[in-house]
Amino acid sequence: MAIDSSAGPEARARAGGGAPAVRLVGLQKRYGDVVAVAGIDLEIGAGEFFSMLGPSGSGKTTTLRMIAGFEIPSGGRVELHGSDVSALPPFERDVNTVFQDYALFPHMSVGENVGYGLMVRRVARPERERRVADALAMVRLSGYEKRRPAQLSGGQRQRVALARALVNRPRVLLLDEPLGALDLKLREEMQIELKAIQREVGITFVYVTHDQEEALTMSDRIAVFSHGRIEQVGSPADVYERPATRFVAGFVGTSNLLSGPAAAAIVGREGTFTVRPEKIRIERPEGPLAADEATAPGTIAEVVYLGADTRYIVRLDAGPTLVVTQQNLATTSTEALAQQGRAVRLVWQRQHSLPVDEGGDRTGGGIA
């Protein structure tokens, strides 16, 4: 194993040459007849914050576990910085993992937990103590060395788990839904903090989540998983504004799909289209229309008041149902709820009708 513990991330990025931090080639995992990962090809660049997004059972965690070395691929290979590690056990891979349940050792103090990786790799005590202190300072837990994991809150445990992984200065950090067990407020705080830490240490982060907002907030790039395959890889803006497939459109955001005759009538072209709910305006049934706008008449079937926004579920006369979100700029809850049952016309700019693939292969995500 070649761990250069003295080199900073930049030095190691240079040492890694041009090879991507992680490269997956035809990666597969089967459990008997069940296919968890059905052949994945992916390259993750050094220093990237890369998210694997998908519903449970989509293969994202299994993929992460194969990168970590907890699962042995049924086919294909895992390369870290250009070398094939598919057959190596976890303790011989230069990656560290932050577990969903944190996996802190309950019989050790916080300091011992964080120093565990350094201890089993025989780093001398003075250096170990210094690095443990540094790592704890980075996650804002200085002075917690003597505590036991059981004495910490969920958010603190999460940060200890992060420090325990980062203290080893891995070239790739794997995070398996690390914020899943935290409440919403803390999760949002930690998202910002994680991103800041990643920028500071410059380590490649591979982040597994089923929370699309989390992925959009933090990532440089996102891979959307479904049924053991990758549906789309792209920046958050790519994935949100130019979803490649029907699945991506539905999973990242609200699906709002138009297809068949309804699509032909409303969009003016054959195919399947998605319109993001915040791009749609609700107008009176009649009125002027700009040349670059698409429109569809319908009835407000349901109104969901969300505080800052209101979500209107509109049944179009042409058949499909679209969701529209509107900021409550001057609308009160009573006013919003009174809209239910009203006949309206939905208006959006033509460029916001995004063509999506019906599934399977990705086609060019052009703009209509």
Next chain:
Amino acid sequence: MASPTLAPPPPPASWRRRLQAALYGHRAAQLLLLLLPPAGWFGVVYLGSLAILFVAAFWYLDPLTSAVRHDLTLRNFEQILAVPVYRTIVLRTVGVATLVTLLDVVLAFPVAYLMARVAAPRTRALLFAAVLLPLWTSYLVRVFAWRTIISKGGPVDWLLAQVGLPGASLYNTEIAMVIVFTYLWLPYMILPIYAGLERIPASLLEASADLGARHAATFRRVVLPLALPAVAAGSIFTFSLTLGDYITPQLISNSQFIGNVVYDSQGVAGNVPFAAAFATVPVLIMGIYLLGMRRLGAFEAL
């Protein structure tokens, strides 16, 4: 939203309802009522007899009339300390119990580990059956089976002759006794260790490997410390069961255990006070042992 419906009118107050109402909110009273029967049994039958045992230990047998005198005296304990053979018996009992416990830990750990962390569910069920099956047969049957196995000219002697030890025999030896005890109590060690190992989350082992620890290091630094309370819990069974046994020593070897002395004193000699005094010795040893095990966290694992 459904309109609120009226609750049905309360049924006429009966003594049961009144009792319920009176107890509502009085947790202490509820607990007291609930625990009174078992607490009474425990207090009177168990602690009561233990108290009588302790008191009887200070009585003595009149050497002339062989009648029990109810005057308090320390002469039984003086006798236990003064007569070398009693000391030998105490040391032998504790020694064998310790040896049996250690052997059981060594034998049980791999089996429990296999059951908890390696075996597929089907294999695990089979292993469970294999571990529990002996407990379905009588203790005496199993001891007598071992008596046959290690009898003079029996299978063990034959085996010893085959490996170049003709004439050697385990018959009537303390080694035989240790072997039989180790066999008898092995399930009581396997099951707590199994439960302890099963409670260790798999992610802890993965985390250890992820942080660079090889299998041996993970075992030593994560599995073993976390399983230690379970081992201590199992050792309470093996140690105390050996400490209190008097049938196996009688049937397998001719050496005496604390239990044999107690049995003979109250049965053959009719010296109940001395039997009571000698019976306090294992109680004392067990008390010290349990204190030690508590420090290892054995009671959290039970």
